[in-house]
Amino acid sequence: MPSLKVLKTRIGSVKNTQKITRAMKLVAAAKMKRAVDAAIEARPYSNEVTAILQSLMARMDTSGHPLLTAHDEVNKVAMVVITADRGLCAGFNNNLLRKVENFVWEQGRTRKEFQQPEMVLYGKKARSYFTTRGFNLGRVTVDLKPPGFDGEVALVVNDLVKRFQAGEIDEVYLAFNQFVNALNQEPTIEKLFPLAHLAEEAGSEPDELVDFVYEPSQAAILDHILPLFLRTRITQVFLESEAGEHAARMTAMDNATRNARDVIDSLTLQYNRARQAAITRELVEIVAGAEAL
DSSP, rough: OOOHHHHHHHHHHHHHHHHHHHHHHHHHHHHHHHHHHHHHHHHHHHHHHHHHHHHHHHSOOTOOOTTSSOOOOOOOOOEEEEOOOOSSSTHHHHHHHHHHHHHHHHHHHGGGGGSEEEEEEEEEHHHHHHHHHHOOOEEEOOOOGGHHHHHHHHHHHHHHHHHHTTOOOSEEEEEEEEETTTTTTEEEEEEEEEEHHHHHOOOOOOOGOOOOOOOOOOOHHHHHHHHHHHHHHHHHHHHHHHHHHHHHHHHHHHHHHHEEEEEEHHHHHHHHHHHHHHHHHHHHHHHHHHHHO
């Protein structure tokens, strides 16, 4: 059994750790409230923009639009992966990164374009993970905070659109953690380019659609809606990831605080038993000495 001094030192060390995890939990909870509010409040707007685009695509011929038409040959794939810059948030980062790696591996078995996809990364965890595994890294951004989301979204949308239209990339996928609730963040991979899949997801038959009068024209509205949809969708993804990160960290630090309490209770029990045994041993020695006299 460890000595009383060793046990006392361990108890003090775990208590100090518990103070840190409790403080981190409170900080994460405060940040989570703001991040979750931002993500949830943005969802109706994002969903409505998507619905408008799907409705418009279902009513017109979009076969010739450069962003809505799949390329004849798919030779280059890009994946935009969004993780956190810091850890201590349970499986928030690792679950997504493993899902992306497995997705690339499974697709690469049958599609040669997935054997060396370009990884557009956000977050230090994604950069570290894919760098050590020899992936083809493209644009890498770290330390991105919510005030910088709009500027970064404008840059990445402009870059991806230009490269897609120029034929430098043929498909683009988004990989992020979808915020469900404080206890659940779902790793998600969805296709961004080409956008033809949005019309398929709408599911309405042309005969069932109500005809509208468009001003100035369907094509003009589509050209305006598409960039808006892309900016809105990627911004929403950033907000979902931010909310999920803080929620995961709050939960992880709460569990760590509870575990520290259990460890403290266990060590305290060992300390009391060791102290009681030491006292008993001293009493026995005193009694034995008195009897010897």
